[in-house]
Amino acid sequence: MKRIAVIGFGFMGVVHAKNIINSGILELCGIIDNRSGDIFAGIANTGNQGALDLPVERLRQTPVFKTLEECVNTVQPDAVVICVPLFLHYNLTKKALNLELDVLLEKPFCPKIEQCRELIKLTEEKKRLLMVAHCIRFAPQYEFLAQCIRDERYGKLRWLTTSRMGGEPTWGVWQNPKIKKTCGGSLLDLLIHDLDFVNYCFGAPADVKVNLHCDEYWEVALQYNHEAAISIKGGFLHRNTAFVAEYAATFERGSLRFCTLQPDVVHAGTDDGSQAVTVTGDGYCEELKHFADIITTRTQSPRCPPESSLQAIELCRDIRAKVE
Numbered sequence: 001m002k003r004i005a006v007i008g009f010g011f012m013g014v015v016h017a018k019n020i021i022n023s024g025i026l027e028l029c030g031i032i033d034n035r036s037g038d039i040f041a042g043i044a045n046t047g048n049q050g051a052l053d054l055p056v057e058r059l060r061q062t063p064v065f066k067t068l069e070e071c072v073n074t075v076q077p078d079a080v081v082i083c084v085p086l087f088l089h090y091n092l093t094k095k096a097l098n099l100e101l102d103v104l105l106e107k108p109f110c111p112k113i114e115q116c117r118e119l120i121k122l123t124e125e126k127k128r129l130l131m132v133a134h135c136i137r138f139a140p141q142y143e144f145l146a147q148c149i150r151d152e153r154y155g156k157l158r159w160l161t162t163s164r165m166g167g168e169p170t171w172g173v174w175q176n177p178k179i180k181k182t183c184g185g186s187l188l189d190l191l192i193h194d195l196d197f198v199n200y201c202f203g204a205p206a207d208v209k210v211n212l213h214c215d216e217y218w219e220v221a222l223q224y225n226h227e228a229a230i231s232i233k234g235g236f237l238h239r240n241t242a243f244v245a246e247y248a249a250t251f252e253r254g255s256l257r258f259c260t261l262q263p264d265v266v267h268a269g270t271d272d273g274s275q276a277v278t279v280t281g282d283g284y285c286e287e288l289k290h291f292a293d294i295i296t297t298r299t300q301s302p303r304c305p306p307e308s309s310l311q312a313i314e315l316c317r318d319i320r321a322k323v324e
């Protein structure tokens, strides 16, 4: 069983730690967080996912460290899951790779394109495995859509629109105005989920158009050398407003609709009638299973390679350039 340490025990660190414990295929051997005080206090309800149903006692038994070096010297992990604010992604990933560890790095990859490129190169040199945690690629409800696009069971895709909106985060580092400024706004923090998903389905677009941009709200149209029209919209709402993500897709012979308010159902409509397709499962758990698989088989992820996570960063750069 591969031994995993989680770096950064805020919202996503807690989610990954829980999923590692519950996975049955990975062992949580350490938690690294440089915060002072009890890092387990108040963990049950952070982030935008509601109550997390945590194995609190098991989490509390996990050794806690202030630095990665201390963790490596004491409990010798095989891999780390990095869940720190974006401005620390580059340094900590580099440090982990140089310590001969495999890395699952929370999205987005790194703020600068050169940093992403350098880490991809270092991963190859060190013969380690690096995956950026683009969980929507692994969310069964989105994978269902990706499969329908691939196998054309409803014919060819005509258009797809996705939406992702929620209150600006109120937890963790988002409370620090200086760090908040480094998180990349709604484009890099939130909409990158859909941009990466679309990139997963179709590759890099030929062109991108910003149809609407106001504060932290975006409406973006992606143009490809095929006929389907793709639009992505969303952003941050006022703090403490509910989070909702959804998609609608129309194919030659049917349409699909999904919304996180009804998380286990994808609605399909065709000339023959409507169908509520049950699609259960959790993107974070599926992504972790995939990471466990690649570090066991020692193969770079075919489903979420770091080069493609770099493309998502390039896409965000191109979108931002349109409004500057």
Ligand SMILES: NC(=O)c1ccc[n+]([C@@H]2O[C@H](COP(=O)([O-])OP(=O)(O)OC[C@H]3O[C@@H](n4cnc5c(N)ncnc54)[C@H](O)[C@@H]3O)[C@@H](O)[C@H]2O)c1
Pocket (backbone or CB within 6 Å): 007, 008, 009, 010, 011, 012, 013, 032, 033, 034, 035, 066, 082, 083, 084, 085, 086, 088, 106, 107, 108, 133, 135, 171, 172, 173, 174, 189
């Ligand atoms: N996949 C998703 O759906 C999703 C959702 C939210 C956040 N994220 C990503 O997860 C990452 C973390 O976001 P979050 O919301 O969990 O943040 P957070 O503020 O809740 O947690 C960050 C944690 O990192 C710790 N930390 C900071 N510097 C550190 C250091 N040098 N060493 C060790 N620990 C350190 C902080 O003390 C804090 O506990 C970001 O990259 C964010 O984009 C992903």
